[in-house]
Amino acid sequence: MRVLVIEDHAELAETVALGLQREGMAVDIAFDGAEGLRKATIYDYDVIVLDRDLPGVHGDRVCETLVNQDAHPARARVLMLTASAGIEDRVAGLSLGADDYLPKPFAFAELIARIRALARRAQPALAPVMRSGDLTLDTGKRIAHRAGRRLDLTAKELAVLELLLAARSTVVSPEELLARAWDEAADPFSAVVKVTISRLRRKLGEPPIIVTVPGAGYRIQ
């Protein structure tokens, strides 16, 4: 899952990014509205965590732009994270097109849960526990089982597995995997995707679940 955090308070933005990364998300940061819009145009995000009080372009305008310009059903969901906590503020924010609203100060666990809930709203909607054959992946608990046996996967491997399962046996290209499970710091010319897929295959064991489609990408069998 790839998340963009748009927050002008640098220390808070970095702390939130760190916490989300620990949860297996790929996180990018923007310190003002203009930069946030720029990154949202370049990269595909599952969820955008947006502060309303931003210098430059106000958070409300950012939200409007994000919601209106990208009518694609798979567009990034917007979660407003802001100190404006009153009822009128919440109603106004949601009416602008935000998909969710979390006032500050917030409990980190709630932020994570809400981000995951928003990501599930892709079409078609996804269940929190994904299955394929004897493989189960609990996206909330970040645990995968195969034939009842618990798998020891890293955060990145879990993220890639989640993306493959969400595609429901359609092909996912390595570029897409890179875009959605890694942040902007990843080097697109490295073999990091290939390495991760091979490690994942090894841990998943027999019979093989992930199938390589030459020239296209990978898919779940």
Added chain:
Amino acid sequence: MLYGALFLVAGAALLAITYGLVANGTTMQGGRSVLITRKVATGRLPTLPTSVIGAVTNPVKGPPSATAAPATGEQTSGTLSTPAGGQAAIVQLLAYAGKMTAVFKQLTRAQAAQLRAQQQTADTRYEELRTSQLDTLLTRSGLALAIMALASIGLGWLVAGRALRPVRTMSSRARGISERNLHERLALEGPDDELKELGDTFDGLLGRLESAFESQRRFVANASHELRTPITLERALVEVALSDPDPSVESLQETCRRVLTASEQQERLIEALLALARSQRGLESRAPVDLREITAEAVRAVPSNGIKISTDLGVASTTGDPAMVERLVANLIQNAVRYNEPDGWVTAWTGLRDGEPTLEVTNAGPVVEPEQLNELVKPFSRLNGNGSAAARSADVRQGLGLGLSIVQAIVDAHGGCLSTDPRAEGGLRVTVRFPRAE
């Protein structure tokens, strides 16, 4: 009602006086009643004996009819020619006089008694008449008074009611206005008289109250909004540290240090908010304030961060709260240093301008738009960077956004004047004029 009551009282008084006067003027103590009619009693008077009449009327010749008088006991020889006859005549006359006197006495007595009786009757009748007339006077004027009183009460009620209707309207509308709906007004229509003036004055008061309440509400909302930021950061820092799968002493210590910095920022924010509230309350007492000395001290104390600060301090003194003025000068100098450019400069000038003690702080820096200036004095606004690294520098982050609003409040409390002018080359010039020291 009041006028009706007054009318009633006046009328009753008038009635009482009239009654009293009439009653007084018609009592019998003063003079005789004019209703007495004299009736002369006619009684029978005793007749004079004929011999006496004859003797009196014809003293020489005897009475014409006395010649053939028989010799009865009547002593009728009465001619006045003889002394015996004369004596007898005088005796008879005297007796007659005596009889007459007795009769007159009787008559007089009877007449007097009759007159008294008549007088009494007349008096009684007079008294009756007077009483009945007075009663009629009383009842008729009482009735008239009652009718007039009612009429005047009714009329007074109507007229006063109409004239005072605006007052009633104002009362009922004002009763409904509280701090929740201060935007409502009395809005009296009608002629341009004193009552409308009263209503309009009241509306002006409501307007001022509304804006005061509004600014206070905004302030509280902004303050709580601002305080959420350090609180959120502290919480996020601690939660993320706790979720660390592999914590080390150093990483935990680092987290603690960062939490401490965040709470220090919180403390500074609360201090600044309190200072703002205190300044807005006004001055409690006035002490001498040496602007020159305070500015010199502030320049010494502020960290310059590589910015060149120069001073040109002339004599300038005023009266007020020295602590507040110190904070004012410190804020201005800090702002000048903060919103500056690399290798920039700041100058501080104090002196008298038109007799008024003045402080002027000028700094170099990025160009400031005039629209931004109006916003700057409002609490919690900051000059927005444009995403450049300079705007994100730690110094700017340190800014609480309250500096200039505190300065404005302190200037207002001292009765002074604050003006901010952007420089064409970039940067700002802030001028504070205090009133002449007395």
